[in-house]
Amino acid sequence: MMKRRQFFAFAGAGLGASFLGGLGTARAQVPPLRLGVLSFGTVEWELAAIRALGLDKAAGLAIDPLKLASNDAARIAFLGDAVDCIVSDLLWAARMRGEGRDIVFLPFSASEGAVMRAPNSTIATVADLAGKRIGVAGGALDKSWIMLQAYAQHQAGLDLAKAAMPVFGAPPLLSMKLEQGELDAALLYWNFCARLEAKGYKRLIGADEVARSFGIEGSISFVGYVFKRGDAQADERISAFAGISRQAKQALASQEALWTQVRPLMQADDEATYGVLKRTFIAGIPSRSIEEERADAAKLYAELAKLGGEKLVGKTAALPEGLYWTGR
Missing domain, CATH: 3.40.190.10 (Periplasmic binding protein-like II)
Structure with missing residues (x-):
């Protein structure tokens, strides 16, 4: 059962979310965002925080998660229009946009292997x-x-x-x-x-x-949310989700009590594992501007295109314009 102190921490965050997302509740409800997620993946951690804080309701956005077995299954579901959004690799997203698909990338994590x-x-x-x-x-x-x-x-x-x-x-x-x-x-x-x-x-x-060593100046989020665009409602969903995702990450970085909602999803059998997982997740929260991320990503992408050739990036030899979601 949630302790009284934890309850007030959540309540305070929820009130803040309601204030920040007040405009979202005033407008007409947009269609649900169908989000493909991997079972026991770290996206589930963020979704748990979003639900605990009521950020989705405050923004007027229903999130409909679909659990998928693997990255390949997620990409198939995305390309087959079974979901509107998945978390995937920047290189794959760039390749898809380079092939003419109207998709955008929103950084999720800069934690690397x-x-x-x-x-x-x-x-x-x-x-x-x-x-x-x-x-x-x-x-x-x-x-x-x-x-x-x-x-x-x-x-x-x-x-x-x-x-x-x-x-x-x-x-x-x-x-x-x-x-x-x-x-x-x-x-x-x-x-x-x-x-x-x-x-x-x-x-x-x-x-x-x-x-x-390739001249990159800061951390790059090689993992991100990949969204389909297509119409004004799709963009409205992306904008709403980008806002609540950012708020959830900020809360996870600052509110210890919130992790009580996340820990059951982490498969952490001991305190040491829990501590390292939590620390590494927080360290990977994107903190750079989209412009900074995009500049470094373009530089590294060009190097990877030289090293991996078409087998790695297809015919998309340079990071495509408009790949990153900028709110418009």
Whole structure:
């Protein structure tokens, strides 16, 4: 049961949301936003905060979540018009817009993955990955893997794809294999890194550090909400959701009591895991302006297009104009 102090924290936030979203309740109700979400994904955390604070009601926007099994399933549902919005990768969103689809991208998280190693590992630099078994989540065209290869070549003259023994697979399996000692290191998504970190595993290098080696000035949200546009009502839904998403993130960053609503969704079996997951999520909340994000994203996208070619970005060699949602 929610403690009295927690109740008043939520109530205060809800009143603030009502004030901020007052104009939203005054206007006509827009059609529900059909949002595709992955089961146990971090988008569920934000949705829990939105519901607890009543932000959706204050903005006059009903959110209709549809749980999906995988990223591929989410993209199929989005392209098949089963949902209006999903959370997906910036590169995929850019590729879709480059192919002529009227979609926009709203940054969700700047938390990035990392190369993880065992607590007692002797691996100290990227050069030490030579001859080692390294798990890679996301496949041979994963952006972090491509960037890591370029980084290793530039920093150590190392062709990582040949010098190491990459093993591609699903993040849960690779994480388990690293714990069992069947892998020497693993390049994993941030939430799997956080769980390993809580068990004493160490980061060799993060994807954000690799990105900075390409001249990127700040953090980039490579994961974001991807919306369909098409008419004025669609834009109204996007604008309303962008506002309540921003308010929910601000509340998660500042209100400890709100995490009591989120924790049951986190699959955190102990305090250490809960603490690292929460800290990393908050650290990844986008804080830069869209203009700053877009400038750095365009720079890195151009580098990735050179490295990965059409297999990675299709025929969209440059970040498309109008990709980021700017409120208009």
